[in-house]
Amino acid sequence: MGLGLGLGAPPATAQERPVTLREAVEAARSAGPDVLAARSRAEAARQGRRAAAAYRLPVVGLEAGALWSDDPVAAFGGRLRQGRFTQADFDPAGLNHPDALTDWSGAVGAMWVPLDFSAGAAYRAAQAEAEAAGLGADWAARAAAFRGEARYVEAVAAAMRE
Numbered sequence: 037m038g039l040g041l042g043l044g045a046p047p048a049t050a051q052e053r054p055v056t057l058r059e060a061v062e063a064a065r066s067a068g069p070d071v072l073a074a075r076s077r078a079e080a081a082r083q084g085r086r087a088a089a090a091y092r093l094p095v096v097g098l099e100a101g102a103l104w105s106d107d108p109v110a111a112f113g114g115r116l117r118q119g120r121f122t123q124a125d126f127d128p129a130g131l132n133h134p135d136a137l138t139d140w141s142g143a144v145g146a147m148w149v150p151l152d153f154s155a156g157a158a159y160r161a162a163q164a165e166a167e168a169a170g171l172g173a174d175w176a177a178r179a180a181a182f183r184g185e186a187r188y189v190e191a192v193a194a195a196m197r198e
Contacts, residue, residue, distance in 0.1 A: 057188050064184025065177045074169075074176035081162070081169035088162035091155035094148035099141075106136040114139035 065071065105111060111134035115121040118139065124130060149155070 055188075057185065060188040061181045061184045064187075065181040068176075068180035068184075071173070071176045071180045074173040078166070078169040078173040081166040085159070085162040085166040088155075088159040091149065091152055091159070094146060097143075097145045097147075099143040099145075101141040103139045103141075104136060105139075106134055108132055108134055110139075111135070111137040117141075 103110060103114065105114075108131055112121070112125070112131065114137045115125055
């Protein structure tokens with residue numbers, strides 16, 4: 037049995053098409069706004085679980101920097117870091133009005149913490165949250181299907197009364 041559902045007068049180009057119970061239930065289950073929202077929350081929770089699992093991977097960092105300055109403190113500190121200062125660098129006239137200095141720096145670092153109890157607990161919490169959100173999405177789809185079926189039956193009853 038099919039039922040044509042519509043609100044008001046259809047546009048001149050629209051055609052009325054009967055909808056079966058199965059189609060109505062499937063439309064409610066797959067495209068209902070509460071179902072789509074619940075699926076989005078579940079996907080966000082799954083991505084949160086992936087992010088929480090990132091502690092298991094090593095981290096590599098690369099830093100680079102450059103400083104060009106004729107500031108007395110920066111120039112003297114740069115020469116100290118570079119190990120390029122001489123007795124002439126201690127001359128008060130040179131200390132107060134130094135030539136500009138370019139100071140380059142760089143670093144490479146790696147870190148891996150294979151056993152981190154707090155990160156492990158955060159991952160397990162994110163995993164439980166993802167599982168709960170997935171179950172919530174399943175429940176939202178079931179509830180939407182039930183509402184779709186109920187609305188379909190109401191529409192059929194209303195059409196039969198006419």
